[in-house]
Amino acid sequence: MPDPSEAAEDYSQQPRTFRLELARALPMGFVETAFSTFAVFIAIRIFELPTWMKASIIASGSAGLLLSLFIVQFVRRHGYSVNNMVAGLWSITTIGFVIAALSRTNGTLFFVGSCLAYLTLASASPLMAQIYRKHFSNENRGHLFSLAALARACVGALCGWLGGLWIETQGFPPLFSAYAIGTLLMVICVRSMAPVYLRKSNRIRWFDAFSHVRENAPFRKLLIVWMLLGLGNLIGWSLFVEYISNPRYGFDFEADKVGLITSTIPMIAFIVCVVPWGSIFDRMPFYRVRATVNLFFLAGILVYYLGGNMAGLCIGIAIHGIARAGGNIIWSLWTTRFAPADKVIEYQSVHSFLTGVRGVLAPLIAFTAANYLGPHWVAWASALLIIIATLITWPELKAETAKQAS
Template identity: 65%
Template structure:
């Protein structure tokens, strides 16, 4: 069922990665704060996900049913956006609402993976569904660009609405996962784990630095080549091909190997290697100055994204017991939401006043610092390798 769910999810992901922002730029010419808000709205959903997990503990319903309900609500946002071809405000509100609802269920899937996937092959199983999703994103990133040029965005956003409903149906068909009931809601109770688990706390700091760096550059991938101000001004199909198809092809080729690496290699080493790909890809994309550099940079970023996607989704399963994975992941998602709200605003401000090169250098520097923070753990892993063998 997770493989099946990956198909509509892959279609819907093109909205967040490319086409919601492309429509905002080329159809409505929305101001920078609106474009930044559309990108950040998914992060607002991650902020709210902290409270979603606590609510489930109080009311006792299954993780599956709450995830499905959020995706149904997301479909209403896409429908609203689809029915507003001449109303930029309604498009903005509908798109933001859809992304908020879709992201609010992010920690819930981690709880399902922890319950139903065996520890020794969790990374591999997750990578298979991620590969299916990436195949769909790659195909859709190219075909949707051609479609939107000819048909407009209304049919596309209705398709996104259907995709979220398909995701909801698939998760409801899975065996239900339930959390232990709580007598009262303590909205920020999950943050207690930060003080109790030093490794978890340190990795949250690492993720904050890394995430701010990555999300700052990620927010501008479409803007950089879709807005003529920065020298490219590509149309929808070319923009979709570069920002969705190319990175997803790289994702497809490397995601299963990353899954196997996650299962077999020490965590901190995997994190450092993924970071190297992120830094290199970002710098080449923004500083290369040619179409070839755009393609190479975004491909390297796609390789990093495939490993990063596995790490983002599954890393808490290494640091939490089965019952608490959802809470650990909700803290992680909440803080992802914090940086996800901040990063696009920073990105659009910096590029407006200092240009894209400054964004790239700032992004790469933050990723590098996040890697240096875990350098002691990486050294420790190498020292302990013979003992583990």
């Protein structure tokens, strides 16, 4: 029986886990284009789904993060391996993609399948963080994670463009069938990793992980910062596809151009920057990294929505892709710096749960506000929230600077 203790890392598994994570990153990069671009595009242009359905497809991934808090406690209570739980969730993701592929002319069925797929895909995020914590050493965790993210982004950049062409010529059902196959390959990879267990507990309180919010002041403050920053960023991100594919906003692009702008261009920027961001995360003080990434998010959203032409869209989404590269690393690994080794998954589950809260709210706010005020005002609201979140960390930024200078 494998050692169920969370405290004992097994870095001897690092080479094997890294190889399997690289292999998993390839289908993952392909699958992510479903929710960065094509599910929303199909909802807008093919089925003409109502606003609440479009917003719900985007929000379903965040709803999965909400559920992740309870999934972690479920795994702890029953003693399942983290790997098996992730594989089970992604198997349900496969079913969701199959349902979406079979919908053809049924918009409601497409909506149900897409939401199910995104919900279960996202709900495994905190569990994967525990695998990284268990098998990747502190010295190069950010670097290894960034290399896998690089592979994922390369595939995403290529498939963002090809997927648009595929929809134009073949329709969307074959593409979503391919997404189902990609998810099954991800299941095989995570099942092949050395099993990771949580410390089993016979008494489970579903919200017990929130005790760390009360006990750890830096963690509590960072959660507040994440809430403001994440809400601002997600409000802007929610309308990226809507802004350039809905005729009412003036662009009315087809699937190939939408895929190029919202998937390929930001993924190319991600590819160029993700490995440097991984090294920066390993070496630079945390709050300085956080503030730098925030500035890129701020600039990307404003240029995208206020540029007014194709060049503005491309430059803005590229800047946002640079920010996404750094933000992806920070989001996935920041709790490994602030949490005790045996509590990483609990800290991450709280973080994921609150990400889910803002992620459910953000699309509903964004689509509703865009209908009444227009996307430009949504962009300014996003920018304001990001600025406030950055200013809250100013004391920590000053302390880091003073510490380095002494």
